[in-house]
Amino acid sequence: MRNLFVLFFLLITASSFAQITPSDTKILQQKEDSLKHMAKAFLTDAETADRMRQDSLFIKTLIRSLQVRNSFYYPFDSLKGVSHLYAPDSSFRIFTWQLSFDNDYAYSRQRGAIQFPTKDGSLKLIPLRDYSEFADDPLDSARTKVNWIGAVYYNIIKTQYNGKNYYTLFGFDGNSYRTNKKWIDVLTLDAQSNPIFGAQRYFTFNGDKPQRKPQYRYSIEYKKEASTTVNYDEDLNMILVDHLISENDEPENAWTYVPDGDYEGFKWENGKWLHVDKVYNEKVDMKGKDPLLGNAPNENPLLDKEGNINQQKLDEQNKKNEGNKDEKPALKKPVKKGTTGQ
Numbered sequence: 001m002r003n004l005f006v007l008f009f010l011l012i013t014a015s016s017f018a019q020i021t022p023s024d025t026k027i028l029q030q031k032e033d034s035l036k037h038m039a040k041a042f043l044t045d046a047e048t049a050d051r052m053r054q055d056s057l058f059i060k061t062l063i064r065s066l067q068v069r070n071s072f073y074y075p076f077d078s079l080k081g082v083s084h085l086y087a088p089d090s091s092f093r094i095f096t097w098q099l100s101f102d103n104d105y106a107y108s109r110q111r112g113a114i115q116f117p118t119k120d121g122s123l124k125l126i127p128l129r130d131y132s133e134f135a136d137d138p139l140d141s142a143r144t145k146v147n148w149i150g151a152v153y154y155n156i157i158k159t160q161y162n163g164k165n166y167y168t169l170f171g172f173d174g175n176s177y178r179t180n181k182k183w184i185d186v187l188t189l190d191a192q193s194n195p196i197f198g199a200q201r202y203f204t205f206n207g208d209k210p211q212r213k214p215q216y217r218y219s220i221e222y223k224k225e226a227s228t229t230v231n232y233d234e235d236l237n238m239i240l241v242d243h244l245i246s247e248n249d250e251p252e253n254a255w256t257y258v259p260d261g262d263y264e265g266f267k268w269e270n271g272k273w274l275h276v277d278k279v280y281n282e283k284v285d286m287k288g289k290d291p292l293l294g295n296a297p298n299e300n301p302l303l304d305k306e307g308n309i310n311q312q313k314l315d316e317q318n319k320k321n322e323g324n325k326d327e328k329p330a331l332k333k334p335v336k337k338g339t340t341g342q
Contacts, residue, residue, distance in 0.1 A: 019121065020070045028074045031065035039081045039097070048101055055099045059111070062095070063125070070121035087167055088158040091189075092116050096128075096152045098174055108174050109133070110150025114195055126195060132173075139215045143197040149217065151183040157232050161271035164188070166202075168239075168273070170231055175221060178255035182230040184218040184239065184266075184273075203266065205275040218266075218273075220244060221254040228259055239266040240279065 020028070038061060041054035065071060072093065076084055082097040093115050100108040112128030130150030132138060138149045151171025159166045166186055173181040186202045187195055198216030205212035220241065222228055228242045242259035250256045263280060266273035 020068075020074065024068050024070070025074075028065060028068055028071060031061060031068075032074075032076055032079060034061055035065065035076070035079055035082075039079060042099055043081045043097075051099060052101070055111070062113075063123075066115060066125055067123045071123065072115055072117045072121075083152050083154060085153055085156050087156060089165070090117070091165075092193075094153060094156070094169075096150075096171070098150075098152050098172075100174070107176075110152060110173065112148060112150065114145075116193055124193075126193075128195075139217055139219070141216055142199050143216075145195055148197060149183065149185065151181075151185070155231055159268045161268075164271075166271070168232070173219075176224075178224055179221050179257075180224055180226075180228075181219050181221045182228060184230065186217070186273075202271075203273050203275065208275060208277055212275075214272075220257075222257040222259075223247070223255050226258045229263070236265070236279070237267075238276065238279070239273065241265060243278075 035058060038054050038058040042051045042058060045051045045054065068074075082095060084093060084095050086093040094112065095115070096110060096112040098108050098110050110130045110132075112130070114126045114128065116124040116126075118124050126145050128148040128150070129146050131143070131147035132150050135147070135149065143149055151169070151173050153169045153171040155170040157168050159168065166188060169183075169185045169187055171183045171185070173183060175181045184203070185197050186199070187197055188199050189195060201214035201216055203215040203218045205214065218241075220228065220230060222244055228244070230241050231239070233240045241264045243262040243264050244257040245260045246253065246256040247258045248256045262278065265276040265279040267276060268274075
């Protein structure tokens with residue numbers, strides 16, 4: 001299905017791109033070349049003042065570029081370091097990037113803007129203001145263009161419920177010099193195409209024990225050097241999220257969190273993302289296999305499915321172990337020379 005959306009979008013884009021005049025195309029190409037250099041500068045310049053100056057020039061140049069008629073269909077393919085994602089149905093595209101305000105990259109802020117296509121090719125652009133540093137609890141409420149929880153988006157998917165479109169965004173936040181964050185937020189558009197991020201508590205945890213409160217958006221925070229997965233998996237038809245643990249047994253310190261090889265997830269059901277505590281919970285039948293190859297199933301397990309000890313079975317096993325101490329070990333037959341001992 002998604003491939004059909006992509007093909008449809010490419011056809012629309014090719015048709016609309018042809019509407020950009022050769023002279024406007026040349027202008028956009030020149031602007032794109034300037035934007036590339038500015039983006040590299042505000043991402044890599046050593047001095048904060050230089051990065052801020054280049055960021056300001058980038059914003060002004062981007063706006064002038066988008067003012068070119070039908071710029072919505074110009075892909076900006078060579079612009080690196082700045083995310084520019086089209087919605088799967090091409091109803092908008094969103095630009096996001098990150099600016100660090102100190103030389104240690106400990107304090108950063110995200111920039112963003114949403115562009116919409118228009119019938120006459122004119123510019124319709126909604127800037128986004130990152131309000132993260134002023135939000136005591138960024139999971140607590142719906143957000144608009146003026147108090148957006150900033151992230152650099154790397155994927156966007158579309159879901160539907162009762163005829164309404166929902167756009168789930170996956171984003172990265174270089175949170176501090178010790179930790180990164182990844183965000184999942186749900187974007188909807190009102191009648192005037194104004195963006196609303198997390199219009200309601202889209203993330204629910206009904207099956208979790210202990211039960212957790214629903215959230216307007218979802219995030220993980222983890223060690224700076226760690227690599228994590230937070231993205232949509234088309235084959236599984238669900239969101240996959242790395243399960244994190246503290247590598248130093250310090251759960252109160254987010255900078256100790258790393259993936260443990262397990263996955264959580266979210267499934268889209270009735271207009272909500274329902275949390276799945278453990279995505280891969282299939283048990284492999286290892287009966288008769290070499291136990292060194294894996295954890296073979298125990299025919300008389302001491303733990304139940306929830307990991308609780310069965311005291312009766314434990315007592316019975318202890319008695320057996322005590323009895324085995326009195327038994328003499330069987331003597332091995334000597335191996336004759338010239339044989340393999342098999």
